[in-house]
Amino acid sequence: MRNFEHAAVWEADRDHFIHPYADFANFKAEGSQIITEANGVHILDSTGRKYLDGIAGLWCVNVGHGREEIANAVSSQIMKMQYYNPFGHSTNVPAAxxxxxxxxxxxxxxNHVFYSTGGSTANDAAIRIVHYYFNQLGKPNKKKIISRIDGYHGATYVAANLTGIHATKIGFDAIGRDLIHHVSAADTYRGGDGRSDEEYCDFLVDEFERRILQLGPDNVAAFIAEPIMGAGGVLVAPQGYHSRMHQICKKYDMLYIADEVVTAFGRLGEWFSSEALFGHVPDILILAKGITSGYIPLGATILSDAVHDVISQPQCVDGVFTMGFTYSGHPVACAAALETIDIMKRENMLDHVRNVGPHLQAYAKKLLRHEIVGDVRGSHLMLGIDLVSNRQNKEGFPASSHAADVVFARCKENGVIIRPIGNRIVVSPPLILSKTDCETIVDVLDDAISAATQTLQN
Incomplete structure (x- = not known):
């Protein structure tokens, strides 16, 4: 029966499910691995194989898989009231x-929350609100948004264009070419060019200011940035970078949007990292993923009092704030988020991450013994590894080598799931993992990189 069920699901998936980031070169032949169960820090596939989930689903299953408390909260809310529209002056208890x-x-x-259904829609909403904000202030020319190369902000049309990862754009159209602009990623490994961290930070801040002046301060509305870049390779900016970029925004009457879809809800040992770790309070904060620990889709665009005071004024006689989603503030999703937050508080999860995270970072440094490992970096439970064909010039492997995929395959054989991205490997496990789990992930990576070295160098 298991084999029959597996085959039926495999075929249905292959024939009908369009996957995010599907590799159509081999998808029809290989199909998908079918994940059937999950508990704690582990997942199981349809063959019964068990894996340590080293990527927390996709940066999101922070409190771990299979939490009955969240299931019960969701079930209870569904039985009480699963949905009613949030438009106008109607609300529900969990959303409020x-x-x-x-x-x-x-x-x-x-202090003010606009709900959506994920990070992409939360970022799209932020940009629309930013434009509306400056329109209300009588500054309709302030429309341009500055993002960063290698930043990731989503897959909806505006969010995809905010994203600065080149590989996500091949074959797709760009919109708003005059609207969205990019400056350098804060990549201390590849971008420093021999500068000290202080000098590199000066360079990045100066580049940002020069771009604003080039575009015209009266035309530039906002800057958007992840505190630590996630899908771009776990890029950690030099100390002082974010607070200085925030200062430049204030100098030119711009809003600072912090995309904390990945970094919020404990991944860096804080509820939110912008102020606690990077020394500034953004004007707009973007949340998703860990807000419900991935149990149900939910996104949030959080506005400062100053922004809300402007957009909450009627734009005309009888005017209303004409933006929103059918599922804004969905009661079931909000119930899942409330229970997620309660779990994190009850289990002192932030303290746990502050204890376990540095152990993962320190233990992972042993991977630098491999000739093809150029850099190991990160913070707490975000870990990035660069694979290189030449350590001296930091050159990566050609795309045809699928460098990180080779390591991924070996890790998977040995029961650990990591995330391959070109020449980079990303680790972002559930926050509940132990120090032993951390060592397991790194030890399996160590073996996989050893096994992959000869393949990649040939």
Whole structure:
């Protein structure tokens, strides 16, 4: 029966499910691995094989798989009231209480929550709100948004164009070419060019300011950045970078959007990292993923009092704020988020990450013994590894070698799931993992890189 079920699901998936980031060169022949169960830090596939989930689903299953508390909260809310529309002046209990909870946890005056269904839609909403904000202030020319090369902000049309990862754009159209502009990633490994961290930070801040002046300060509305780049390769900026970029934004009457879809809800040992770790309070904060620990889709765009004071004024006689989603503030998703936050508080999860995260970072440094490992970096439970064909010039392997995929395959054989991205490997496990789990991930990577070295160098 298991084999029959596996075959039927495999065929249905191959024939009908269009996957994000599908490799159509081999998808029809290889199909998909079918994940059937998950518990704690482990997942199981349809063959019964068990894996340590080293990527927390996709940066999101922070409190671990199979939490009955969240299942019960979701079930209870469904039986009580699964949905009613949030338009106009109608609300529901979980959405209202979660908004208050988020306002109490976020720094500064980030007190106003606009709900969506994920990070992409939360970022799209942020850009639309930014434009509306400056229109309300009588500054309709302030429209341009500055993002960063290698930044990732989503897959909807605007968010995909905010994203600065070149490989995500091949074959797709770009929109808003005059609207969205990119500056350098804060990549201390590949971008420093022999500068000290202080000098490199000066370079990046100066580049940003020069770009604003080039575009015209009266035309530039906002800057968007992840505190630590996720899909771009776990890129950690030099110290002081974010606070200085924030200062430049204030100098030119721009809004700072912090995309904390990955870094929020404990991945760096804090509820939110912008102020606690990077020394600034953004004007807009973007949340998703860990807000429900991946149990149900939910996104949030959180606005400061100053931004909300402007957009909450009627734009005309009888005017209303004409943007929103059918599922804004969905009660079931908000119930899942409230229970996720309660679990994190009850289990002192932030303290756990502050204890376990540095162990993962320190233990992973042993991977530098491999000739094809150029850099190992990260913070707490975000880990990035660069694979290189030449350590001296930091040259990566050609795309045809599928360098990180080779390592991924070996890790998978040995029961650990990591994420391959070109010449980079990303690790982002559930926050509940132990130090022993950390060592397991790194030890399996160590073996996989050893096995892959000869293949990649031939």
């Amino acid at each position: 209480i979660l908004a208050r909870e988020l306002a109490s946890l976020t720094p500064g005056t980030l």
